[in-house]
Amino acid sequence: MALLVKKFGGTSVGSIDRIEAVADLVVRSKQQGHQIVVVVSAMSGETNRLINLAKQIDATPSSRELDVLLTTGEQVSVALLAMAIIKRGHSAISLLADQAGIMTDNLFGKARIQMIPPKRLNQELEQGRIVILAGFQGRDIEGNITTLGRGGTDTTAVEVAAAIGADECQIYTDVNGVYTTDPRVEPKAKRMDYVTFEEMLELASLGAKVLQIRSVEAAGKHNLPLRVLSSFEPDHGTLISYEENPMNSKVVSGIAFSKDEVLIKVHNLDNTPEQLAELLEVFSDNNIEIDMISNFSCKGDKVGYALTVHEVDSQLAEKLIKQNLTTLNADSVTVNETVAKISVVGIGMKSNAGVAGALFRALANENINVQLISTSEIKVSVLVDEKYLELGVRALHSAFSLDQ
Amino acid sequence: MALLVKKFGGTSVGSIDRIEAVADLVVRSKQQGHQIVVVVSAMSGETNRLINLAKQIDATPSSRELDVLLTTGEQVSVALLAMAIIKRGHSAISLLADQAGIMTDNLFGKARIQMIPPKRLNQELEQGRIVILAGFQGRDIEGNITTLGRGGTDTTAVEVAAAIGADECQIYTDVNGVYTTDPRVEPKAKRMDYVTFEEMLELASLGAKVLQIRSVEAAGKHNLPLRVLSSFEPDHGTLISYEENPMNSKVVSGIAFSKDEVLIKVHNLDNTPEQLAELLEVFSDNNIEIDMISNFSCKGDKVGYALTVHEVDSQLAEKLIKQNLTTLNADSVTVNETVAKISVVGIGMKSNAGVAGALFRALANENINVQLISTSEIKVSVLVDEKYLELGVRALHSAFSLDQ
Structure with missing residues (x-):
């Protein structure tokens, strides 16, 4: 009976099959009684496809218009995932940045979140809906579309989790947690069950690229437990906290x-x-x-x-x-x-x-x-x-x- | 020195080359001293690609979420066209339905426009900007994304032109106007320079598929001159009016x-x-x-x-x-x-x-x-x-x- 934010990256929603699998995973968690906000990235490859279109027109395209272009990637993902959950007989609604009220500054391409009023998200959760939120995007005070830059969907997930007072922010990825070192170098590397924010910050900045350092910092600042786990195999992953x-x-x-x-x-x-x-x-x-x-x-x-x-x-x-x-x-x-x-x-x-x-x-x-x-x-x-x-x-x- | 709304359909913006050509066309018109709002459709093929993704998930997908999905098509087009115009040294800004204030009812997939406040559009025009507006889309009173159904971009163009008091609404397509009959049946068919709304309604409803009948009706209601012309060859096309x-x-x-x-x-x-x-x-x-x-x-x-x-x-x-x-x-x-x-x-x-x-x-x-x-x-x-x-x-x- 927890309030959970679940973030899925591009690989996790990279095909219709993967989106169906994520829908199954979310529905199972809902059936266990949890309230759930899902934050998703663009389908893998989509952001590069869009950037390539822009570069064909202008090597240095207008940064405002590039953000208008790129945010379509997450919009496609939230719509498809909401459809897949609704098909399974559960109530779900997709929300874009302006619908959820995600307010940023106006630094196109690398905007910072300034405010997420929890009202709309709480309203939808109280009605029993699973909320599917577009990651990576925001709106500035004039209503312009902005993007948060690299790792932006992680940032959205952490900030939304903090705004609604979630019990845990779960980052689903293609590995099943944080390892003692890179398994490609040392096959005996072990998955860690627990790691502290301080340790994770040193590990992230030193090259353990599972999590964006900005997201770890933000979670630490909000004292928000962060869990890294696989969207491909059910497991408890690695819990990052102050404990x-x-x-x-x-x-x-x-x-x-x-x-x-x-x-x-x-x-x-x-x-x-x-x-x-x-x-x-x-x-x-x-x-x-x-x-x-x-x-x-x-x-x-x-x-x-x-x-x-x-x-x-x-x-x-x-x-x-x-x-x-x-x-x-x-x-x-x-x-x-x-x-x-x-x-x-x-x-x-x-x-x-x-x-x-x-x-x-x-x-x-x-x-x-x-x-x-x-x-x-x-x-x-x-x-x-x-x-x-x-x-x-x-x-x-x-x-x-x-x-x- | 006229206020013009120019609408380009999917074929007219169907590739990067076509978008560049549209940018040239719009810039030429701007250089003649006109104020311009451009309304664009999704790149040809894009809407079908998106519908196909949705159908893979659900044969009858949630109509709300289908509209969230489909509106990304126009969002991509407006961003790319704005980039292409900005690259040419002109001031341009893309606007989505909520940014322009296009308010509809909540009939997802076939919404009707209820109101277009001219304020934002006029503001941008007064600053000398070329406005690139996403066609086919709107927002209902709760902020949900809606689409206008078949021919929706024509509808957007006509209603926007009426809202800002445009001198003419120009529908660019892949033919250079309205013909006396279908040239595939009678090669001697001639392009008409002028046709009245009454005639066009009879011709449209009887199978001359150049224009959506709803748009012709709406233009007639607002006494808004409508011009059909080719985005591929410069020409004056066919003017539809009460004259x-x-x-x-x-x-x-x-x-x-x-x-x-x-x-x-x-x-x-x-x-x-x-x-x-x-x-x-x-x-x-x-x-x-x-x-x-x-x-x-x-x-x-x-x-x-x-x-x-x-x-x-x-x-x-x-x-x-x-x-x-x-x-x-x-x-x-x-x-x-x-x-x-x-x-x-x-x-x-x-x-x-x-x-x-x-x-x-x-x-x-x-x-x-x-x-x-x-x-x-x-x-x-x-x-x-x-x-x-x-x-x-x-x-x-x-x-x-x-x-x-």
């Missing part, structure tokens, strides 16, 4: 990794705070985010800095540093693209100091050299040669007993 | 025809008004419309009735009469499906009595027997054997000098 799993005695919960970082080394600077500040300003003035950073000794009393940036920024970063070598009093810059970052994440680290030690021991046993290290309260990240990525992940997965 | 063409001295303007009628004869009834009333009630009680009707003598003082119904009703009509033969005091019914109706139409007939005579003479010259005849102020229709249809149309087209 730590009482059964879990493990210090590390999961291992994330990324190949998107590039290591940049700047050599032979004066060892003064001003020199470091000037170096960092070169990046911040050009909106280049630095992830990891540390210093190393050079000849004499000179110092060098090793830092990582996202690979899309690395060429610009290298060019900028070369232009500023004189100003920086540095003599050279080197770039290494064949690096990878591995991060071990766990809420248990807060009260356990031995993680870094165990991590280095495990990597040393495999002769994997660590080039950079950064830590937070619940995370330790290391930068290694890219060729050792899979070996390193498997070594750490085993060292922290995640396969048990 | 008669001062250059036109012809009594007959056009010749329409239909193969959809079936001749039903009921034999040997008593020659009393009650018998005729009872016969007609058999049809009206079952919503079967009778088009032409006349009586003929039978043996003794008995009488028979010859009448025509649409072919979709003919089997039911035959069955009903057979069931009622005893009540009607009739002895038999015969059905002839191989008949065709030819109608000559012209506002000039009002002041000219010789049309029927000339018509019979022309048909007699070709040995075409007339089985039924009906007349109105501006029309004479005859029923002939279907095999004489083309010959009859050509004979009359020549007899009334329509090829000159």
Whole structure:
């Protein structure tokens, strides 16, 4: 007897057969006595089809009109899913953004939700209806159609769940939950039953792409339990909440990794705070985010800095540093693209100091050299040669007993 | 410097190339100084694609949800056309039914427009924008999406033109106007420059399928000049208004025809008004419309009735009469499906009595027997054997000098 928001992505409603399967799933949950709001994406492939039509007309189409175009994808999905549920003898109604009252700012293509008045949704639920809500879309104060950008349907689901005070927001996807690491790298990876918001944020930002980081942040802010589960196989999935799993005695919960970082080394600077500040300003003035950073000794009393940036920024970063070598009093810059970052994440680290030690021991046993290290309260990240990525992940997965 | 509403059907926006061509056409008109509202249909094939998706889920899908689904077709068209015009450096904005304020009743799939407040449209026009309005769709008072049914985009165009006081409503299609008859039957058919509403209603209802009869009626009611023209070749098309063409001295303007009628004869009834009333009630009680009707003598003082119904009703009509033969005091019914109706139409007939005579003479010259005849102020229709249809149309087209 819970109030549930269920979100289905494009793959989950990617064909008429899949829509029928989702209808079955929703009806079963309704028959268990739950009140249900379903939030859906466009059928997989549809958004790309529409973007392709727009690009044929204009490589940079009007952003207002692109949003008018793209929102048709979700409109098709909600209508078809509502039909499928109604055919099964249950009362259902599709609602678009303006019908549900989803108000956003006017940043077309990346709008932010400003308000969801719960009135209309509650009215429909009180009449026993299953509400099928179009994800990804909103209206600005002038009635223009907006879209929420990447992961927008997740955002809609979380914000709607918060607005109506749902007991749980369930994100249905094509995997059955969040894993201790990517099973394609470590086949012994285990599905986690529970993970905390703090852990999930570190895992998501580090490359576990099951959930959009914005949605996890929003759910955490609203203290809204979030569940990731499969729309293809019935199972309880992974529950993300502020509760730590009482059964879990493990210090590390999961291992994330990324190949998107590039290591940049700047050599032979004066060892003064001003020199470091000037170096960092070169990046911040050009909106280049630095992830990891540390210093190393050079000849004499000179110092060098090793830092990582996202690979899309690395060429610009290298060019900028070369232009500023004189100003920086540095003599050279080197770039290494064949690096990878591995991060071990766990809420248990807060009260356990031995993680870094165990991590280095495990990597040393495999002769994997660590080039950079950064830590937070619940995370330790290391930068290694890219060729050792899979070996390193498997070594750490085993060292922290995640396969048990 | 006119205020124009331009309507483009599915074929006219059926591909990216066609949308680009429509954008060129609209921009040319704007550059001539006109204020323009464009009303568009879904790209050709799109509505059928969507209906097919719905039918895969439910042979009789929820009518509310079907309208939610189908209106995405027009939404795609308006966004793409607006993009194409904006790319050309002109200011344009797409509007959906709720944004323009198109209010209908709640008869999903065949809603009627109740109100179009001109405020928003006028605001956009005053700012120099080309307005691209989604045809075929509306909203009911509760904010549900509705569609207007067949020919709905024409209806939107005419009602919007009336609401904003447009100088002309221009219906762009794949032919360059209204012809004196179907050029596939008579290659000498000429495009009419002018035709009156009264004539167009007779021509439309008799099978000239260029315009939906509802739109012609609505334009006539609002005294709104309607122009039919080609979106493929620049030309002035056919203007439909209350003005008669001062250059036109012809009594007959056009010749329409239909193969959809079936001749039903009921034999040997008593020659009393009650018998005729009872016969007609058999049809009206079952919503079967009778088009032409006349009586003929039978043996003794008995009488028979010859009448025509649409072919979709003919089997039911035959069955009903057979069931009622005893009540009607009739002895038999015969059905002839191989008949065709030819109608000559012209506002000039009002002041000219010789049309029927000339018509019979022309048909007699070709040995075409007339089985039924009906007349109105501006029309004479005859029923002939279907095999004489083309010959009859050509004979009359020549007899009334329509090829000159």
